[in-house]
Amino acid sequence: MKNTFKINTRGLGQYGIFxxxxxxxxxxxxxxxxxxxxxxxxxIITQVSINALLAFGVTFVIITGGIDLSLxxxxxxxxxxxxxxxxxxxxxxxxxxxxxxxxGVSMGALNGLVITKSKVPPFIVTLxxxxxxxxxxxxxxxxRPISNLSDEFNFIGGGQILGIPLPIIILIIAFxxxxxxxxxxxxxxxxxxxxxxxxxxxxxxIRVNKVKMAVYTLCGGLAALAGILLTSRITTxxxxxxxxFELDAIAAAIIGGTSTSGGTGTMTGTLIGxxxxxxxxxxxxxxxxxxxxxxxxMGAIIxxxxxxxSWNQSSQK
Amino acid sequence: MRxxxxxxxxxxxxxxxxxxxxxxxxxxxxxxxxxxxxLSMQNEFIVNVSDEMEKKxxxxxxxxxxxxxxxxxxxxxxxxxxxxxxxxxVIVMNPCEVEASSPAVTKALAAKIxxxxxxxxxxATPSAFVGSDDVESGRIAMKYIAEKLGGKGNVLMMHGxxxxxxxxxxxxxxxxxxxxxxxxxxxxxxTAEWDRAKSMALMExxxxxYGKEINAVFAQNDEMGMGAVKxxxxxxxxxxxxxxxxxxxxxxxxxxxxxxxxxxxxQNAQQQGAKAIETAVKIAKGEAYEKSVLIPFQLxxxxxxxxxxx
Numbered sequence: 001m002k003n004t005f006k007i008n009t010r011g012l013g014q015y016g017i018f019x020x021x022x023x024x025x026x027x028x029x030x031x032x033x034x035x036x037x038x039x040x041x042x043x044i045i046t047q048v049s050i051n052a053l054l055a056f057g058v059t060f061v062i063i064t065g066g067i068d069l070s071l072x073x074x075x076x077x078x079x080x081x082x083x084x085x086x087x088x089x090x091x092x093x094x095x096x097x098x099x100x101x102x103x104g105v106s107m108g109a110l111n112g113l114v115i116t117k118s119k120v121p122p123f124i125v126t127l128x129x130x131x132x133x134x135x136x137x138x139x140x141x142x143x144r145p146i147s148n149l150s151d152e153f154n155f156i157g158g159g160q161i162l163g164i165p166l167p168i169i170i171l172i173i174a175f176x177x178x179x180x181x182x183x184x185x186x187x188x189x190x191x192x193x194x195x196x197x198x199x200x201x202x203x204x205x206i207r208v209n210k211v212k213m214a215v216y217t218l219c220g221g222l223a224a225l226a227g228i229l230l231t232s233r234i235t236t237x238x239x240x241x242x243x244x245f246e247l248d249a250i251a252a253a254i255i256g257g258t259s260t261s262g263g264t265g266t267m268t269g270t271l272i273g274x275x276x277x278x279x280x281x282x283x284x285x286x287x288x289x290x291x292x293x294x295x296x297x298m299g300a301i302i303x304x305x306x307x308x309x310s311w312n313q314s315s316q317k
Numbered sequence: 318m319r320x321x322x323x324x325x326x327x328x329x330x331x332x333x334x335x336x337x338x339x340x341x342x343x344x345x346x347x348x349x350x351x352x353x354x355x356l357s358m359q360n361e362f363i364v365n366v367s368d369e370m371e372k373k374x375x376x377x378x379x380x381x382x383x384x385x386x387x388x389x390x391x392x393x394x395x396x397x398x399x400x401x402x403x404x405x406x407v408i409v410m411n412p413c414e415v416e417a418s419s420p421a422v423t424k425a426l427a428a429k430i431x432x433x434x435x436x437x438x439x440x441a442t443p444s445a446f447v448g449s450d451d452v453e454s455g456r457i458a459m460k461y462i463a464e465k466l467g468g469k470g471n472v473l474m475m476h477g478x479x480x481x482x483x484x485x486x487x488x489x490x491x492x493x494x495x496x497x498x499x500x501x502x503x504x505x506x507x508t509a510e511w512d513r514a515k516s517m518a519l520m521e522x523x524x525x526x527y528g529k530e531i532n533a534v535f536a537q538n539d540e541m542g543m544g545a546v547k548x549x550x551x552x553x554x555x556x557x558x559x560x561x562x563x564x565x566x567x568x569x570x571x572x573x574x575x576x577x578x579x580x581x582x583x584q585n586a587q588q589q590g591a592k593a594i595e596t597a598v599k600i601a602k603g604e605a606y607e608k609s610v611l612i613p614f615q616l617x618x619x620x621x622x623x624x625x626x627x
Contacts, residue, residue: 032526040525047518143364147568158551234513234544236568240359241514285522291479291508 016308017257017269021276028283035286042165048278049167050075050226050233052271054249055256056178057222059270060215062253063182065195065262066122068216070111071223071249073133075242078104078227080137083146083237086153093152100231101224107133108220112213130246137239146237157233167229174222179267187214195262252277255305276301349379351597352400353409354393354421356436358385361566362586363411366436369590370409377598390417397421401428407601408432409593412439415482431600435593437482444600447593447610451483454582454614455490455537458561461580461616462533465559468498470532473523474506475516475545477537484508487537487563504530509541516544524552533559539569539581546577565617570626573617583615583625 029036054071061068082100085091107129114125159166182188190211193201202208226245231237256273258265280301284294351374355367367383374381382405386393390413400408401424408425412418412434422441425432431444438446462472474491477484488506495501504527509516516536523531531554536542542562549555555577562569565583572578592610599606617625 034525037525043521043525047521138359143358144361145566145568147571158547230514233547234517235547236513236543238513281518282522282525285507285519286526288505288507288526 017255017272017276017305020305020308021272021279024276024283025279028279028286032283032286035283040282040286042168044275044278044282045171046165046167047282048274049171050230051245051248051252051277052171052274053174053222053226053229054245055252055270055274056174056267057219058246058249059253059256059258059265059267060178060182060191061122061219062250062258062260063191063195063262063265064212064215065198066115066212066215067126067250067260068108068111068219069123069126069246070107070129070133071219071226072242072245073130073137074104074107074220074223075227075230075245076137076239077107077133077140078224079231079237079241080141080146080239081237082153082228083149083231084140086149086231086237088148088150090150093150093155096153097156097228100228101221104220104222104224104227105217106220108223109213109217111220112216115216116209116212134239134243141237141239143239145239147235149232149235149237154232154235157229157231158235167233170225170229174225175267175271178222181218182267187211191215192263195264197263248277249274251302255302257305260306273305349407349598349601350403350405351379351381351407351409351594351601352397352403352405353381353383353411354386354396354400355383355411356386356393356413357388359387362564362584363436365586366411366590366593369587370594373591373594377594379594379598381594386411386413388413390414393418394421394424397425397432401425401430405430407597409597410434410439410443411436412482414439416440431597433593433597433600436589445596445606445608445610447596447612448589449584449612449614451486452490452493454563454584455487455492456494457490457582457614457616458487458535458563458580459491459494461561461618462535462559463494463498463501465579466501466532469500471502471504471527471530472533472535473504473527473531475519475534475536475541476506476508477511477541479508484537491535509536509544511538511540513540513544513547516541517548520545520548521552524548524554529554529557531558533561536560536562538562539564539566539578542578542581543568543572546572550577563614565625567626570617570622573619573622574626576619580616580618583617585612585615588612 034040058068058071078100081103082096085099086096111126111129115122156166161169190206193206194208194211198208230241252273253270255276256269258270280298353370355363357363371381384396386396393413397408408430410421410432415438419439419441422432422439422443433445433447434443436448476488495503507519509519534545536545539562542560545560549558559579561580563582565581569578569581573581589612596606596610
């Protein structure tokens, strides 16, 4: 048994998870006929879109060997900021979107700045930002949800183009762009290099701090996009939105084969990780499994994925 | 390394500063001081209760020290201990947990400081309780569904955080009514953790699962009710499904007005806040007071929503 596992996972960690993903989907389609339908998958992917955007961002960060715990708070700040400018007949819809994204990008850049200038571990800096962000969201909203948003704004998370929900379209575009950045650009190569061996990267002339600034800023921007999507989907800006989102995003990245020790990871893997979480949660709802068990199953899968990843790493050595 | 310790130093100094400002010594001489610890200032309803307390305190000329327990019973107990150390005249607590917040009550009473529970209960008996009986709200909501459906149909129930007092009691009330109507079937029940986004996802999944079988949804708070309404509207099913929730937050009142949410149950934040402070002041001054001030819930539908929406 152990041997076949090793053969399956040799090479890329994401193959193992891809197989697991397909198996779980097959299993669910056997158990319930409601699982494998177009309408159900439209819903799964729409529900997954927010977590996937966050997971793409944090994948960049984790590949450099860092972590970002402030994602959920960035979602809340962005949502509150965007919602406060998205009331009907105030600003055109691009204003809340741009200002919201600016808010997220600034928080991400601030994370990057403190991390590179102070040498304080990213875990601590982004943990601080998590609390600061939550506070900011509460201050800006006075602790109350901001509702009454314009139809144009609500279209982002609730609308469809050619029958495809907009969140799915945004997800696909973000996936393509993030994959290109990681695979085809100089920045992408530097991101892997910094995470693989920071000293070596520095010695070979890569400006490590600039790369780190870039990933945290990018991560903040993607979290902002997720925040806008969420706010638009639930048609309110909520200061307590996004609590714990960072953990789901990190889980998606890790399930998808991104190593917490840095240097490895792919966007495809992360996308599958996010889809897997979404499929399990959807499937367990369809089967009416109580949420207590849902949490146990989810946790077991996360640990299983990391175990798979570590076997894979040791087999490569 | 030096940088880290410097950072920590700044952090500690900062936290120290924060702590001080939240637990100021009582300043003005003979003014009554009331220590207030609230469950969570991230919850709109609780913020409303807190605001009403401030208003009443100003009116009666007493000083409030309000702190936020951030849903942690441990933190709440520490806050009450700090109130005891500051020798406040009376404590008002909006308990985080039924069991875990109980020691706070015991400690305050042992220190001979009266303590009033507002909004929810603890196992330990305080000097007085001001609030509403959550079981009643569950009954009101489910009764509305039963009557609307003529006692027959399929119902879904969305829970709050499992195990919290409000969740347990609202479920209890709803189930009491379900028992009286044997033809009312509970198709499924699941938690959406009081959260709008989670409720929307859950409702979408339920629609996949049960589709046109669904006749009504009871959500244990308005946030989840609003999420269910959104998902049902998107799926084009809202006209066929009754949605009822609890709390009467402004968003929900707007939705009842528009007819998207069929009904909500009004929990009176204004009365809870005001009565809590009134009772606190009475106890502190040694006047006669009621040990249990129960503020009734009210069903809000399209017919009477105007008197609730500001």
